[in-house]
Amino acid sequence: MKKLIIISCFLSIVGFVSLSFRSEKVINKNYPTLPKDSVGSTKAFMSVYKVLMSARCMNCHPSGNTPLQGDDSHLHTMNVTRGLDGHGVYSMRCSNCHQAENTAGLHMPPGNPKWGLPPANMRMVFQGRTPRELALQLLDPKQNGGRTKAQLIDHMANDALVGWAWHPGEGRTLPPMSRPAFAAQVRLWIAKGAYAPSAKIK
Amino acid sequence: MITITVNGQRHDIEADPNMPLLWVIRDILGLTGTKFGCGAAQCGACTVHLNGEAVRSCVTKINRAAGQNIVTIEGLSANNNHPLQLAWNEMSVPQCGYCQSGQLMSAAVLLRENPNPTDQDIDDAMSGNICRCGTYQRVRAAIHKAAAMQTEGVKS
Ligand code: FES
Numbered sequence: 001m002k003k004l005i006i007i008s009c010f011l012s013i014v015g016f017v018s019l020s021f022r023s024e025k026v027i028n029k030n031y032p033t034l035p036k037d038s039v040g041s042t043k044a045f046m047s048v049y050k051v052l053m054s055a056r057c058m059n060c061h062p063s064g065n066t067p068l069q070g071d072d073s074h075l076h077t078m079n080v081t082r083g084l085d086g087h088g089v090y091s092m093r094c095s096n097c098h099q100a101e102n103t104a105g106l107h108m109p110p111g112n113p114k115w116g117l118p119p120a121n122m123r124m125v126f127q128g129r130t131p132r133e134l135a136l137q138l139l140d141p142k143q144n145g146g147r148t149k150a151q152l153i154d155h156m157a158n159d160a161l162v163g164w165a166w167h168p169g170e171g172r173t174l175p176p177m178s179r180p181a182f183a184a185q186v187r188l189w190i191a192k193g194a195y196a197p198s199a200k201i202k
Numbered sequence: 203m204i205t206i207t208v209n210g211q212r213h214d215i216e217a218d219p220n221m222p223l224l225w226v227i228r229d230i231l232g233l234t235g236t237k238f239g240c241g242a243a244q245c246g247a248c249t250v251h252l253n254g255e256a257v258r259s260c261v262t263k264i265n266r267a268a269g270q271n272i273v274t275i276e277g278l279s280a281n282n283n284h285p286l287q288l289a290w291n292e293m294s295v296p297q298c299g300y301c302q303s304g305q306l307m308s309a310a311v312l313l314r315e316n317p318n319p320t321d322q323d324i325d326d327a328m329s330g331n332i333c334r335c336g337t338y339q340r341v342r343a344a345i346h347k348a349a350a351m352q353t354e355g356v357k358s
């Protein structure tokens with residue numbers, strides 16, 4: 001009996017640990033190796049930055065614990081808060097209003113099965129970051145959700161919640177370039193050496 | 203045909219899968235305690251529990267509720283004796299009453315997850331429930347009271 005308890009404790013710990021480290025699937029290298037080119041890499045990142053700082057991306061990567069809303073990125077009405085898992089608190093969970101798909105109509109809640117903010121222990125803030133700060137943050141596995149460069153590209157290119165930004169429902173402006181164009185710039189940024197823009201670039 | 207369980211009772215519903223759960227609850231099942239305020243997830247009047255979560259039934263399609271458990275204000279307790287209902291009554295929280303079943307359903311989730319909420323916890327949980335009559339101060343006081351009653355062992 002004792003043995004059984006110990007084994008089941010061990011198993012649940014293993015389960016917990018693997019859950020909390022659950023990361024994106026392993027991705028083989030999905031970008032070409034190009035000659036290092038700090039100018040070209042930085043230039044590609046600057047177009048990536050414009051997308052990430054557009055309302056559709058930044059609104060769920062706020063500097064505080066309240067998501068943002070609208071093309072003017074105002075604080076989400078109703079005092080919505082992040083919560084530990086990024087999906088709200090108590091009776092204010094994201095999915096209480098946000099469905100698995102956009103609700104039709106102007107000013108109706110947008111939706112996605114994964115709707116939410118990054119979790120409290122991995123906040124992935126975009127709002128207020130300079131290009132240099134954001135580039136370094138995106139490349140740092142301790143701040144990017146444990147992602148390798150290949151996983152970062154895959155996330156930007158294929159993740160369904162990221163993809164929502166290009167299908168945001170009525171009345172919401174799209175990011176400044178298409179998703180394939182965006183993914184291509186991410187790939188280029190990394191393939192040419194993943195340089196962070198100089199601190200002087202705003 | 204979509205089967206849902208409402209307040210412990212199974213119902214087979216003949217309806218468009220896109221029909222809002224609120225319509226089903228009010229118009230098909232005749233449970234009118236849940237209110238329609240805005241129809242846009244903005245006010246909280248239509249809050250019900252879907253598998254224990256305080257969803258807004260005006261934007262929740264019946265499709266999402268298929269095979270799931272729904273609790274409305276009519277099913278919150280057996281005899282209107284949930285600690286929140288007792289505290290609400292004792293402190294005369296409602297004014298016009300329109301928002302109140304939504305307030306109670308939201309507060310019930312808060313108290314279940316946090317038996318001793320602070321003012322901040324109450325704000326975090328309740329600020330999506332709009333009250334046109336401005337009963338917010340009494341809502342907050344009654345939640346504190348219900349929390350105390352719950353700790354003292356008033357059974358729901
Ligand atoms: S009627 Fe559903 S939130 Fe207002």
Ligand code: FES
Nearest residue numbers: 298299333334335
């Ligand atoms: S009591 Fe009238 S709207 Fe709240």
